Amino acid sequence: MLLREVEYARPQTVEEAVRALAENDGARALAGGQTLINVMKARAASPDVLVDLQDVEELRGIRDTGNGGLELGAMTTYADLLADEAAGARSILGEVAAAIADVQVRNRGTIGGNVCSSDPTNHFPPLLVAMNAQFTIRGVDGERTLPANEFFLGVYMTAAGPGELLTRITLPPGGQDGFAAVTIGMDGTAIVSAAASLNGGARIALGCVDATPVRATQMEQRIGEDYSVDTVRAAAQGLGATLDPPSDVHASTDYRRHLAEVLAVRAVLRARERR
Amino acid sequence: MKVEGTRSFAAPRETVWEVLNDPARMAKTMPGVESFDVSDDTHWRANVKIPLGLGGLSMSIDFEKTEERRPEFARLAAKGNGVGAIMNMVTAFHLTEDGGGTEMKWEADVKIAGPVGSMGQRVLQPIVNQQVNAVLTALEKQVQEANTQ
């Protein structure tokens, strides 16, 4: 509790928001606040200025891109992903959102905040890497779009640097997505998570085995387009050995390596089952 | 927690040694350095704001060179004090000549305590690795610069 002193701005447009962020390199965007406010309570990290995005309508909404892909405004809440019809077309989104924390957090927390906080235990970073999502970042001198694997740089660190704002996340067409996680209790913090998206080949990403999501590229290659149980299981062999996960009170390095293999298989098989 | 590794530089050992032992250059390798003062050739103090995505973590870090065998070995002790965290680090590097280049074996034993710890262990180790990598990358840059001068 008990935050350090902080300045506050409440822009109405992306323009204003980006300017506010650019004016002070200690400025940070405040989306749902379900991570940032807690970090500030611990005084572990303290922005000098909070740029509250709640009024910025351009950052909300979920749009079908026409080609079967989706465009998610950065301020889309987990609750939106559960309720929204367009999002319903990509059922994994609601399924994963529903497993995040609790009602209160799902009502406030946003997908933009989830990825920008880049906490290794978050569900969406590995999922979006697997889905090959594109991240659109706005700065004072314009807009750029990056693939997921270039977006995540470290714990609490993303390509959206000081003075920049993640505005939307674009999902390419697809639908055969799977997610599997071992969490501390039901809907708890992830110990290890894995996501897979099958779209003319498998994209597999692991969460909580490093600071940022890790692609299981060797496993992907071994699978090719053969999603049979035996192939997938065989393909996962040795995946753990390629990882150097942190060890903590919830899991040893070896346990995480092991879970990575098991969960990667489950994610792929769940993706295969999804219609 | 202990982190270690090996790094090769395309520069002679002397150059790498110079950079590693030049506080001014070392300052440039540290992320978020706001000020840096050298009290004597074995004691330096840096005020840094480690740029975490969610906002900076301010710390003042005192460095002491506790051991040195020019040009192949040095050990540094660092004590960091910040609102969010207390940091204690002992780091050492061994330089060996490797053809025209230099190989650096380094290790660091980092201890972090304080509120940042209450954010959950999951974030600490990766954050440390992150900062170490940032330093090494910057170090490479410094070595190259020094080498081309």
Added chain:
Amino acid sequence: METVSSKRIAVTVNGERIEYDLEARRLLVHFLRDDLDLTGTHVGCDTGNCGACSVLYNGRLVKSCMLLAIQAEGATIETVESLSSDGELTPLQQAFSDHHALQCGYCTPGMLMSATALLRADERPTEQQIRKAIQGNICRCTGYVNIVRAIQAASGQAVER
């Protein structure tokens, strides 16, 4: 872009419009408890996990320890104090008492706000839906058994024993 470290905000709390000067860093829960003296809303943790501070914010359930009060400019907030009028318990509050869904009563206000949000959205939730709806509220006394029963009863459903 103009930034402020403190500001006078206007907010509607339990039907009453309030104007108040606030530091930007003040958490909503401290504003409610310490400034407005609405002490029914409680604090049980410092990491947004326990749900004792749950309130309805523009009709949606939130944890008031993860919002700045200054963000609430223009918002409508309902706290536990708004549930019953002149001492008349609501069916939900009565069910909590009838089914012994509270012991120390510390998590109860947050629990009631979560249940209120659930029952507004869904008149006859299943047991699983009820558990999902109070997942964000920690209770250390009851093991949740009687809380689930009370919410079932408040939604006019038979309570299995």
Added chain:
Amino acid sequence: MTETQTQPQPLVVEREETKPGFVGQNVPRKEDKRLVQGEGVFFDDVKRHGMGYVHFVRSPYAHAKVKSIDLTKALELGGVYGTLTGDEVAILTDPFFELSVKPGADIKDYALAVGRVRHVGEPVAAVVASSRELARDAADLVEVEYEPLPVLTTGEEALRDETILHEDAGSNVVWSGVFDWGDWEGAKAEADHVVKIERLHFDRFSSTPLECAGALVEYNRGTGQWTMHCNHQMPGIGAIWMAPALRTGVDKLRFVTQDIGGAFGNKICLHPQFVALCLLARKLNRPVQWTEWRTDQHTANAHGNERTFLDVEVAVKADGTLLGFNCRAIDDCGAFPRYEPLGCIIWAQVTPGCYRWRNIRVDFTQVCTNKSPVSPNRGYSRMQHLWLTERIVDIVAHELELDPVEIRKRNYVRAEEMPYETPNGCVYDSGDYARGLDLALELIGYDRLEEKRRDAEERGKLLGFGIGSTLDSGTNNFGQSTLLNPELQFSGNNEVATVKLDIFGEIVVTLGTVPQGQGHETTAAQVVADILGCSPDDVTVRPGHDSYWNSHAGFSGTYASQFAVTGLGAVKGATDMLASQIKRVAAGVLGASEDDLELAEGQARLKANPEAAIPFMGIGAIVNANNAILPMEVRDVTLNCRYVYVPPFELPDFERKFGNLTLTYASQVHVCLIEIDPETGVYDIVDYAAVDDCGKRIHPQIVEGQVHGATAQALGAATHEIFAYDDEGNLLTPNFYDYHVPHALDMPPMQNGYLESASPFTPLGAKGMGEGGGAGIHAVCAALQDALRSRGNTTVWRSCNPYHQVWQYLQSPARGVEVTGR
């Protein structure tokens, strides 16, 4: 004026058949109406004009010398009222009284760290400011220079005394002693098998009440008296620690509580922080308020005792008859003993657990480590020991291929043996453990166990079944403290209630207890209503406890499973006195004799002629305001009665460590089914049944609530709740991020069953039962071991088994058990 009566309690209480009344009914809880409306008053709801907010500067080191503290910058900050440091504390106060003999007796424990910090989060200074935020800002500006020292994070390390935490004590040992009852060597000789278990470890956790600790403290300069609006659950003991430290009298310390957000024992050791607050309130001459936040509570308030059992030997006959056991126990109490070493004896209340073995030897040592201090925690010390006995029984059954149900039934103390004297002189008052087990097995469908096993296997899961049969010993004989330290002047127990009839006929009750959700207002009213022949609605029980206005005795408080016995015993005693006074007054006015009268419908009336009646209002009015009409012989009546309930205890025998340590023994038999995913070690508790026997249930719903809560806490402790430390002594689970308590989705379906073996020793036949015996922990451990049987036959040697631990068991199963004489 009030009058007091206290009669020596006979060991066996004669009870007339209780006529149908409110006792035994689920009457509405009086507490609920305010609490469901958010109108309870918890300590943090209390405010005073000009109050200052306190923030403690806490140590980031587990063990270090405090070289210097620089307050300059903090004091320069606007809105800062003042500070307090260990140096001042060392001058203004004396160290807290220690309960132990040497070496523990020589430990110096102050309100703030003096010269050295011994655990992460230990307060080294305090800052007071005009707002909570400012106080923390100022605390951040306090510059403390530390010199780190070697850190001890396990009891076994500490035992080596290579690093000493408390130099005054000269050793890390707080207390040690050997408990030797019966004839262990003889039992070993008689045994067909001796089962040796290398190591069992009961992990650290706590009940983590949702409301953390805190207080608003005011100092009255004129009277030198402090008022603490707080949530201390045992003010009497708090005052005994605080008053000498503050060099004042206990009556100068006024503890006021109304509603408390759970305590579970964790709010007994708040005296260090409270003394710091008292000093600040006096120094700054203004009310000061401290709210402990969750991370502070986890790192620096109260943990449950952590205990390692080594070289456990069990003597068993071929038929499964248990003859006895022998082990070493190392108890880790953290940086300061505080309530310890009482945990070194409390376990002995349940020495044999539920079993008939007569030969038990325990070599017990308690040590300090650089971790948070411990305090009593629901199931205090008995839970650790009962976990040992239950683990022993299941491991023995496992090794000798005996059925866990059969071995229990063969060895349980039998109903017909009650009251049963244990090898160390405790008396189990009543109970039928075998019947409890049968009922639990029925509830969980034990007859279909193998069917369920196969079904789980088909789904790729490993099913396990486990039993936890435990005791909740209630109503302490504090004389047990003398078994640790013969110098201590504590024995017996007591509790107080007052009941009065006011001028308008209101019946008002005050209690010596300090409830935290146990429903004392409700159950006290039930007892009063039955005796006075009125409705609980006619009875006002004052909420909470104010040590100035609530009469209290030396052991008053709410702790250690005793209200139904001591609290309600006092209420019954006081109400009986009042009833007799009411009858005397009515008899005097109606010219009848006391025996001709009965109390019913809020009146005193003639049994023979109910028309001839005086309502309580009339009685109250006459005695309080119209007593000239009273015959002389009843003018002594005050209608304001105080009763002290004193249980029938004797001093235990120090030489033999022998005696009756508690009055009642509620029993629990819990069973569960778990399913493990062998690929990941992830498991679910898929079914759970709890059978509890606490004698006469005053309010069955409240009893069930306690059972549910105790079970949830046990399941948390068995699965994820652990206070784990790294080598530097940093707590790895300092808040609800990493310390996962059960949420609504984590709890299994639960069925409850009850037996009522009335206690022959208590006024109402009731037994204390609030703590439970941690049965859920034992049941889960047993179920895990059962499930893993087909996978390498491991021994579940820890009390807390998160997924990674179960995966460890799967990866490298370790028996750690040796059986001789096979």
